[in-house]
Amino acid sequence: MSSRRPSPGVVLTTAAMVAIAVGVPQVVDQFGLLQLTVFASMCILALSLGFVWGYGGILCFGQSAFFGLGGYTYAVTAIDLGESTLAMVLAVVVPAVFAALLGYFMFYGRLSDVYLGVITLSVTLIFFNLMNSTAGDAYRVGKARLNGFNGMPSLPTLNVPGDPGRLLDPAETFYLVMAFLIIVYVGLHVLLASHFGRVVVAIRENETRCELLGYDVRLHKLLVFAIGGGIAGLAGGLFANWGAFVSPNVFSLTMTSQIIIWVIVGGLGTLLGPIIGCLIMQYLATTLGTQQVANTSLIFGIIFLAFVLLVPRGIVPSLRRLGARAVGPARVREPA
Amino acid sequence: MRLAWLAPRVYSARAMDLAAVLMLEILNGVATLVLISVGLAIIFGMMRVINLAHGEFLMLGGYAAIVATNHGVNIWIAMLVVAPLVVGVIGVIAERVIIRVLYGRMIDTLLATWGLSLFFIGLVTTIFGNTVAGIGAPLGSVAIGRYTISVYRLVLVGIAAAILAVIFLVLRRTRLGLIARGTMENPNMAAALGVSPPRVYATTFGVGAALTGLAGGLLAPISGVLPTVGAAYVAKAFITVISGGTAILAGTAAAAGLFGTVNQLLTYFTTPVIGEAGLLAAAILLLRVLPHGITGKLFRGSL
Amino acid sequence: MSDAVLQTVGLSIRFGGVEAVRGVDFALAERELRCLIGPNGAGKSTLFKLLTGQLKPTAGRILFRGHDITGHHTHAIARRGIGIKTQVPSLFDGLTVREHLWLSARRTNPAERTRAIVDEIMERIGLTALADGAVGQLSHGLRQWVELGTVLAGNPELILLDEPAAGMTHDEVARTAELVREINRTHALIVVEHDMQFVKMIARTVTVMHQGAVLVEDTMDRILKNATVRDVYLGKHGGA
Numbered sequence: 001m002s003s004r005r006p007s008p009g010v011v012l013t014t015a016a017m018v019a020i021a022v023g024v025p026q027v028v029d030q031f032g033l034l035q036l037t038v039f040a041s042m043c044i045l046a047l048s049l050g051f052v053w054g055y056g057g058i059l060c061f062g063q064s065a066f067f068g069l070g071g072y073t074y075a076v077t078a079i080d081l082g083e084s085t086l087a088m089v090l091a092v093v094v095p096a097v098f099a100a101l102l103g104y105f106m107f108y109g110r111l112s113d114v115y116l117g118v119i120t121l122s123v124t125l126i127f128f129n130l131m132n133s134t135a136g137d138a139y140r141v142g143k144a145r146l147n148g149f150n151g152m153p154s155l156p157t158l159n160v161p162g163d164p165g166r167l168l169d170p171a172e173t174f175y176l177v178m179a180f181l182i183i184v185y186v187g188l189h190v191l192l193a194s195h196f197g198r199v200v201v202a203i204r205e206n207e208t209r210c211e212l213l214g215y216d217v218r219l220h221k222l223l224v225f226a227i228g229g230g231i232a233g234l235a236g237g238l239f240a241n242w243g244a245f246v247s248p249n250v251f252s253l254t255m256t257s258q259i260i261i262w263v264i265v266g267g268l269g270t271l272l273g274p275i276i277g278c279l280i281m282q283y284l285a286t287t288l289g290t291q292q293v294a295n296t297s298l299i300f301g302i303i304f305l306a307f308v309l310l311v312p313r314g315i316v317p318s319l320r321r322l323g324a325r326a327v328g329p330a331r332v333r334e335p336a
Numbered sequence: 337m338r339l340a341w342l343a344p345r346v347y348s349a350r351a352m353d354l355a356a357v358l359m360l361e362i363l364n365g366v367a368t369l370v371l372i373s374v375g376l377a378i379i380f381g382m383m384r385v386i387n388l389a390h391g392e393f394l395m396l397g398g399y400a401a402i403v404a405t406n407h408g409v410n411i412w413i414a415m416l417v418v419a420p421l422v423v424g425v426i427g428v429i430a431e432r433v434i435i436r437v438l439y440g441r442m443i444d445t446l447l448a449t450w451g452l453s454l455f456f457i458g459l460v461t462t463i464f465g466n467t468v469a470g471i472g473a474p475l476g477s478v479a480i481g482r483y484t485i486s487v488y489r490l491v492l493v494g495i496a497a498a499i500l501a502v503i504f505l506v507l508r509r510t511r512l513g514l515i516a517r518g519t520m521e522n523p524n525m526a527a528a529l530g531v532s533p534p535r536v537y538a539t540t541f542g543v544g545a546a547l548t549g550l551a552g553g554l555l556a557p558i559s560g561v562l563p564t565v566g567a568a569y570v571a572k573a574f575i576t577v578i579s580g581g582t583a584i585l586a587g588t589a590a591a592a593g594l595f596g597t598v599n600q601l602l603t604y605f606t607t608p609v610i611g612e613a614g615l616l617a618a619a620i621l622l623l624r625v626l627p628h629g630i631t632g633k634l635f636r637g638s639l
Numbered sequence: 640m641s642d643a644v645l646q647t648v649g650l651s652i653r654f655g656g657v658e659a660v661r662g663v664d665f666a667l668a669e670r671e672l673r674c675l676i677g678p679n680g681a682g683k684s685t686l687f688k689l690l691t692g693q694l695k696p697t698a699g700r701i702l703f704r705g706h707d708i709t710g711h712h713t714h715a716i717a718r719r720g721i722g723i724k725t726q727v728p729s730l731f732d733g734l735t736v737r738e739h740l741w742l743s744a745r746r747t748n749p750a751e752r753t754r755a756i757v758d759e760i761m762e763r764i765g766l767t768a769l770a771d772g773a774v775g776q777l778s779h780g781l782r783q784w785v786e787l788g789t790v791l792a793g794n795p796e797l798i799l800l801d802e803p804a805a806g807m808t809h810d811e812v813a814r815t816a817e818l819v820r821e822i823n824r825t826h827a828l829i830v831v832e833h834d835m836q837f838v839k840m841i842a843r844t845v846t847v848m849h850q851g852a853v854l855v856e857d858t859m860d861r862i863l864k865n866a867t868v869r870d871v872y873l874g875k876h877g878g879a
Contacts, residue, residue, distance in 0.1 A: 111623060190615075211714040264443055
């Protein structure tokens, strides 16, 4: 039943990403390279919510909690150990474990839709509030001072594993981030094509029927949530590394809303969608942010309103429909 | 722990004052939560529309009140009449032009109302700039022993209670309220009985917006307004309304009561930030114990 | 009864002041097909939900092959080998028929075996032509059959069906009866039904419920002749 052949869309997208990874450092200047590195990190974050929400059907309004946790875990570990490898590993593991615990708390408590959204939103805002109040010398983990609302500056950046002196240069960092992006993208597709992934999609369609077939829905949701948390944590670690800085804003309402917007704009229910949505929004934010003609919020507001009224399903699904009409009849729905 | 001061024969005037002030602080915190949530309780509770521009309705109410006051309108009229009117009209327009198109489509509604939110923030920033506009709180303050408390804050408690009472009476006792409740339960049936659901939706949304504008106006003297002030309120309002469960008034009041108390107590004994965190934690624990909010699913359709 | 596939002992559930199911003692033998009938409000569906774990009883026990499954989660009950078809067909509208059967069979079979099982069940139910169409598009009768096939694909030892013939045309009802009889050759079944035509086509032993309790348990022929049963259906009987 699981298709032997991956869908052409996935293959194409992966090839494109590899091409970008290899080609971009040759043609783009350092500044552009740094921009694209953070864009790529955010794409990983977008994928995490795209997976959890679009496929798992879990309305997580606090995905930034895991992102931020990853960022801070990286910061604290890198400062205390002076070496980045374990820091990155923990940046994935700690949020994943936290997500598993939170998932246990929520799914085994039979919480669903809006109520889930409220709890996850509350969690990220709690982190925001708590981290904002950690200014002062008393708040430290080992050598690392948390610094409250000021954030933690001058973080050690990624080094070659085992060689703390040899830091990665911008091109190498870009390769690494793109590699992670490709691994997460392909990995999620493989996961979704597996037995586990099929069950997850079925749960989103009809939870009761899944239970009646003998599948433990709560456990599946917990695992989806934990995986999403780990991926978001990875993005957080990479983000902290990118700016060598992390502050409580990673947990903010603005941050968590952005992730949701990326996924909606790109298209819920696909993996390519969140990536595209993220890229477009990030690009718009940087270009519009520098112009002085009109207020950025105003422009974004108008863009979103126009978008909703004109492109209701999100970019990727809409394009796909257009493409399908051009190419011929296709299956009812197919995840990217 | 020095509980001696609780003993009836040995009491200290200062401790009694403290208790009184604490009580009033708590009531004030609860009242604030009620004010910022009640409009949302109507819009979300009755229409299941997640209006992410809710914070901006509050903000617009605040600006309306401040601008009116600065142009000579009596502050009470500005807060109690101008603010709700302005935001109510904006709400009705928003509902007709945008929200109505998207009924039943939650994700699109999220994006559209988020867009609306950004639009309003941008618009207000463009018109009024980024600085804090303010008006002083009327009515001065009163002394309770060594503590002074603003009389205005006490009045707000009364106003919040009055608003809840009025809404309850309107929804329960008037024909308008009955039509609204009926349409929310079963729009087709209501239409069959000659009611126009779109009219009811527009009115309900407008009323919810007006109430929010009213709250924004009332809170303006206390917190001042920035174009971005909405963000501070929107999360708390949603958390309160949803944690309240399906009975829109009882649920919101109960949730506001619980969270307001936790918030103010923690704020008093530690810091405001911890107070915020406490409120959020209380919501999480509450939902874990009562997965469908305080009033749960059983009170569907009741107030 | 050591050879009972399913057994309930004093099973009851109370909602507020109302006892929807009262002290039901029920036993199903190997490969038995039992129909559960009764007028509206008799408690058939409530009893069904108690058996599937969708409701937790306030008293009594449920035993599956001697194992106590009282109060267990639905998925745990399904894992024990109980297949469940609900009153309103509960399906994955966005998935194909093949995907339904695959999900059901794959839980207890390796991938290679699953393919074969899916094809086999589709043949048996007669769904092969519809294999790759989205279930959301199918008619009500076909949806019922898809659900039946989905349940079968999990190879349960006991199958619980809640109104499998509801909303079907006469021909569909006949075909369903045929299917049920055919399934009964290898599986035990409990069928809750309203449609007396359908019941007559499949029933051997019947349990009649009334006001939450078992009124009478007997063969179909004797039930049809039973005056008390008739009165209960016509509303004449006061209480059990």
